[in-house]
Amino acid sequence: MSELRHDPIQKRWVIIAPERGIRPSSYYQVQPGSAGEDEFCPFCEGNEDKTPPEILAYRESGMPENGRGWRVRVVPNKYPALRIEGSLDRKGVGYYDAMGGIGAHEVIIETPFHDEDMADMSVNNLARIFKAFKERMTDLSQDSRFRYVLGFKNYGKSAGSTLDHPHSQIIALPITPRNVAMELKSAKEHYQLKERCLFCDIFQYEIEAGERIIRVTEDFIGYTPYASRFPFEIWIAPRTHSHDFTLIQDKQMNSLAELLKEVLMRLRKALNNPPYNLIIHNSPNIKGSKKRSHYWETLEYDWHWHIELTPKIIPTAGFEWGTGFYINPVSPEEAAKYLREIEVY
Amino acid sequence: MDEKKKKLLIADDEENILILYKLEFEEEGYEVLTAPSALEALKLIDSEKPDLLIMDICMPEMDGIEALGKILSKNNKLPVILNSAYSSYKDNFMSWCANAYVVKSSDLTELKETVTRVLKEAGRN
Numbered sequence: 001m002s003e004l005r006h007d008p009i010q011k012r013w014v015i016i017a018p019e020r021g022i023r024p025s026s027y028y029q030v031q032p033g034s035a036g037e038d039e040f041c042p043f044c045e046g047n048e049d050k051t052p053p054e055i056l057a058y059r060e061s062g063m064p065e066n067g068r069g070w071r072v073r074v075v076p077n078k079y080p081a082l083r084i085e086g087s088l089d090r091k092g093v094g095y096y097d098a099m100g101g102i103g104a105h106e107v108i109i110e111t112p113f114h115d116e117d118m119a120d121m122s123v124n125n126l127a128r129i130f131k132a133f134k135e136r137m138t139d140l141s142q143d144s145r146f147r148y149v150l151g152f153k154n155y156g157k158s159a160g161s162t163l164d165h166p167h168s169q170i171i172a173l174p175i176t177p178r179n180v181a182m183e184l185k186s187a188k189e190h191y192q193l194k195e196r197c198l199f200c201d202i203f204q205y206e207i208e209a210g211e212r213i214i215r216v217t218e219d220f221i222g223y224t225p226y227a228s229r230f231p232f233e234i235w236i237a238p239r240t241h242s243h244d245f246t247l248i249q250d251k252q253m254n255s256l257a258e259l260l261k262e263v264l265m266r267l268r269k270a271l272n273n274p275p276y277n278l279i280i281h282n283s284p285n286i287k288g289s290k291k292r293s294h295y296w297e298t299l300e301y302d303w304h305w306h307i308e309l310t311p312k313i314i315p316t317a318g319f320e321w322g323t324g325f326y327i328n329p330v331s332p333e334e335a336a337k338y339l340r341e342i343e344v345y
Numbered sequence: 346m347d348e349k350k351k352k353l354l355i356a357d358d359e360e361n362i363l364i365l366y367k368l369e370f371e372e373e374g375y376e377v378l379t380a381p382s383a384l385e386a387l388k389l390i391d392s393e394k395p396d397l398l399i400m401d402i403c404m405p406e407m408d409g410i411e412a413l414g415k416i417l418s419k420n421n422k423l424p425v426i427l428n429s430a431y432s433s434y435k436d437n438f439m440s441w442c443a444n445a446y447v448v449k450s451s452d453l454t455e456l457k458e459t460v461t462r463v464l465k466e467a468g469r470n
Binding site for chain 1: 446
């Protein structure tokens, strides 16, 4: 029987509707999450001239910029949707609001090797990717025009990836996105009422309940949320309260890399390399919000950064678009159990 | 004079575009070859050795992005201008491999200027 579940963070209802006789293993993907066979790749080592000049790279000492010898490389998007030059120019247009298309769009090329998926990478290289996210998100947050810096990865064609070569993206925005704003609002309301972090409360409960846990390490929790929107939706978050991803320490980055690698290996084995989106839900950049500084005074205590990983194995259709509800045919308890029991080592 | 003419290859599945571009670029002093598909363009690249390729993206059988990958894997030096009615293909990172991306317009000024620039940058002017 189906069940309506409420997501206390997004204030949204989800219908958990497991189909009778359909097991989690039924979602094994026939097609791998591939963006297609590209014969030439602008992200492969040796083709550095096909990208804009790098903003950041971790490479062997002595190797020249924009050449070979790198491990992780960050370049600006050649065709950004939002540009860093210009002014915000916030204005009213009759009843409506508008502003200049200011922002930044960068690409993290995660490895010089075309076929080295995140699940295959060494923990060290995964940690280097998080270090690149941290450095670039920290740098972009110095710009007070940017209210939010989003880090994300599209893996597989149906998750929006256009190139197989492993890469992630960072987009700096002059506004806080609506989804994040809702999470921030819920977190703030919870803190005002209870003087506790909503996320810490949820993570603590999930660890005690255990049925949706995939893995808990000393530093991080990996679990399927109670009101998961999608089959095998996974969240990863630090167990110790932290509102800002860019404050993550080296040891934590290694620990995060270890857990993410394990989760991705489990997901790949369980669902045969499904496409997915991975999103870092970080704190907003409040440097540009001086007039509203009072609004953010509890942000450090009420917000908790986390990673949301959503496999794209069922379509989002009219019902979801029309209602904002989601129908999830795999209960998060079943998904977590299935992922826990997969042998990957 | 003819020896100095640069050879342009234009690949597009719309015949009217091929006719228009051929007329316009011949008027600019270029030798112009046309291909009604990406597959045909791949053959002409091998046999005719053009100096620059102007290629549509939305084409049947093989799209321009896929063709670009095949071209670059064989000949990384051929300058390519992607010429699509849509700017949305800029989201495809393979489009970065082209020397330029020009959105189609009835006014060919931008395309002509881009051809001149790209040939110059490639040392083929």
